Structures are given as structure tokens and as C-alpha cells.
Amino acid sequence: MDQRTDPPQHVHPAVTNPLAAGLRGRCPRCGEGHLFSGFLTVRPRCEVCGLDLAFIDSGDGPAFFVMSFSGFVVVAAALITEIVYQPPFWLHAVLWLPLILITTLAPLRPSKGLMIALQYRHKAEEGRFGPGDAS
Template structure:
């Protein structure tokens, strides 16, 4: 497999499986969101990966769009009491945000690997 990951798994596969962006066999995570230090299969060092706040920003936009749209639709269609909104939207908000954080982080790490993204440097 090439270092750029062209023969490796797709970024979507890395996101959904949580696998190594180079070989597709090793684990990307050692915990829920903590990246492993390296792939236990091919030895790829994950120190290059820094997803930063990217996954959180994407999740806020995606979940916010979905939740606010549904809240407005339900409110203007049925005008339920506030407790119904709490029962509906708190669990959905938690499910969307927690359910999306790991795949989006994996996708961003895979994109960094595939495109050889690194911190910018000033030339001297």
C-alpha cells in the first residue's frame, strides 16, 4: 500500500469502522475518542492526526440544522406542551451529537492522512 493511502480504505470506511487509514485493519481508537498511538497492524504513527475542533463544528451545524428544523415543524404543526419538546429533543440531540462525533473524527483523520495535511510552516 502506498503511503498516501490510495490503496487503503476509503475515508468513509475509516470513519464508519474506526480502522487505520493506511491498512484498514488496525484500530484507530484506543478509547471512545482517544486515538491509539499507532496502528497495531501496519505500525502507522497517528501523531500526524489532529482533528482539533473540526468534528464538533460539523456536528453543531448538522445536528443544529436537523433539530431546529424538526422543533419548528413540530411546534408550528401541533403546538405541544414544552415537556413534549424536552422528551423529544433532548434524547435526539444527545444521540446525534454522540453518535456523530466518532465517525466525523475518523473521517477527518483519514482525510489528513490521504492528503498529507500538516501544520503550516514559515519558510526562512
């Protein structure tokens, strides 16, 4: 019999709502400590509960979702404006550049925090091949 036991990845369970903690940029375990040390830089550990945040790897997920939303909103608004008003091209640049910046930068940090909190809550980790699964 194979008595293989994997060590637990997280010793303490999450005690906070991952949606609220992630959107506020707080620790996914205690909900009190700050998750970020810069705009998108994740702290090495929570200053309140001491959770080691080295497991975090949100990858490109937050950027993908934000860009998809932003692209839909900006392109739809630009097309509607072009069809209805037909403004000059310089006015398009003046109108849509700020909208692009707002719709991409504003939700990026909360969405990264949410992805990290959900990753912690569901104990997401890198996939591994088991014995006999190698190709």
C-alpha cells in the same frame, strides 16, 4: 542554490480508501487496525501496520460539522412541531433531548475517523512560514 529537502512525513502511502477506513474507525494506512482506543481517544499507533498516529490532530472540525447538522435537524423539527401541534414545554424537552443526543453522539466518532483518514491521505500538516514569509 538552496538544496533544502524535507523528510517525508509518511514513509508508506495509504493503501486503503480513506472514506471506508475513516467511517469504520480503522487505520488510515492499512484499513485493518483500530484507530480509537476509547470513544474518541486515538491510539498511539496502529496494532497491525505500526503507523505512528502522533501526527493526528483533527481539532474541532468533526464537532463543528456534527453540531451544525444536529442543530439544523433539531431546530427545524422543534419549530415544525411547535407550529403544527403547539405542545407544552415539558414535551419539547422529552422529544428533543434524545434527538440531540442521537444526532450528536452517533456521527461524532465516524466523522472524526473520516477527518483523520483524509488528513493522512492528503498529508495535511501544520502550516509553516518559509524564508521571507514572516510578517
